Amino acid sequence: MRRLSTACALALLAFAIFGGDVRAESFEAWLKGVRAEALKKGIKGKTLDVALKGVKPIPRVIELDRRQPEFTLTFQEYITRVVPQSRIKAGRARLAKHRALLDTVAKKFGVQARFIVALWGIESDYGRVTGGFSVIPALATLAHDGRRSKYFRGELFHALKILDEGHIAADKMVGSWAGAMGQSQFMPSSFRAYARDFDDDGRRDIWTTLPDVFASAANYLKRSGWKGDQTWGRKVRLPKGFDRSLADLKVRRTLPEWSKLGVRNADGGPLPARALKASVILPSKGGKGPAFLVYNNYRTILKWNRSHYFAMAVGRLSDAIGGR
Numbered sequence: 038m039r040r041l042s043t044a045c046a047l048a049l050l051a052f053a054i055f056g057g058d059v060r061a062e063s064f065e066a067w068l069k070g071v072r073a074e075a076l077k078k079g080i081k082g083k084t085l086d087v088a089l090k091g092v093k094p095i096p097r098v099i100e101l102d103r104r105q106p107e108f109t110l111t112f113q114e115y116i117t118r119v120v121p122q123s124r125i126k127a128g129r130a131r132l133a134k135h136r137a138l139l140d141t142v143a144k145k146f147g148v149q150a151r152f153i154v155a156l157w158g159i160e161s162d163y164g165r166v167t168g169g170f171s172v173i174p175a176l177a178t179l180a181h182d183g184r185r186s187k188y189f190r191g192e193l194f195h196a197l198k199i200l201d202e203g204h205i206a207a208d209k210m211v212g213s214w215a216g217a218m219g220q221s222q223f224m225p226s227s228f229r230a231y232a233r234d235f236d237d238d239g240r241r242d243i244w245t246t247l248p249d250v251f252a253s254a255a256n257y258l259k260r261s262g263w264k265g266d267q268t269w270g271r272k273v274r275l276p277k278g279f280d281r282s283l284a285d286l287k288v289r290r291t292l293p294e295w296s297k298l299g300v301r302n303a304d305g306g307p308l309p310a311r312a313l314k315a316s317v318i319l320p321s322k323g324g325k326g327p328a329f330l331v332y333n334n335y336r337t338i339l340k341w342n343r344s345h346y347f348a349m350a351v352g353r354l355s356d357a358i359g360g361r
């Protein structure tokens with residue numbers, strides 16, 4: 038028994054150190070394997086020479102990955118932090134400044150400009166904060182580390198492909214510690230699926246070209262089911278004794294049906310008569326805070342980021358920015 042428990046302890050220790058991957062390989066040997074596989078995938082040797090040169094694991098990336106993701110902010114604290122008055126003001130100014138371009142993108146993709154600006158504001162503070170990590174080393178670090186190797190190895194090959202296609206230079210390909218890139222914070226797989234070259238220079242550049250940044254975000258939403266003639270949702274007032282089991286994304290009813298159950302606008306007035314399908318959401322922990330009715334487009338925002346706090350912040354900022 039003692040032998041067995043020692044073996045168990047060693048296995049657990051290996052798990053703790055290597056995050057479950059006891060076949061941990063030296064980084065250099067592992068990187069050679071990546072290079073060989075990339076060549077097989079048709080990525081040019083010249084691209085790999087530049088992209089993989091001197092790539093080493095970044096300890097800070099592992100540190101950030103191991104940080105407890107436990108959300109400690111309440112809903113109101115999160116909204117106050119992510120949608121401060123300064124960001125609303127900046128959003129209105131950006132909308133005015135880039136009006137012509139935003140209108141063109143909005144029309145082409147069927148996504149209202151205020152949502153494009155809101156996502157831009159929340160993802161990167163309108164392009165100011167795009168992350169200081171070089172994407173290839175960051176993704177290589179996470180792909181070599183055992184915790185989510187498969188996912189990040191896939192993202193690494195997508196990133197190498199983006200370099201191979203010449204959209205950005207390796208030293209300019211910066212992003213968050215987890216590889217979310219540029220002003221729209223796209224993962225490399227999202228870049229390859231949704232990024233657009235809207236200024237027609239042959240490069241999809243979500244780092245420095247605003248037409249590409251806006252069109253890429255709008256294209257992501259459009260392809261994820263956005264409806265350009267609808268908004269995201271609205272704050273509502275629930276009647277006393279409202280059946281809280283109905284507050285669930287799985288429960289979808291039309292606005293007139295919610296009206297019959299006593300749901301009202303936040304100001305106490307009637308809901309719109311439009312037969313839009315909506316779900317009641319109580320984003321605060323324990324369901325004690327404000328209530329919202331959310332529409333199809335809210336679900337689309339959740340495809341961008343699966344967090345109710347995030348989607349609520351996008352909705353709130355887009356409303357505050359206003360315009361069409």
Ligand SMILES: [Ca+2]
Pocket residue numbers: 233234235236237238239240241242246249
């Ligand atoms: Ca371009």
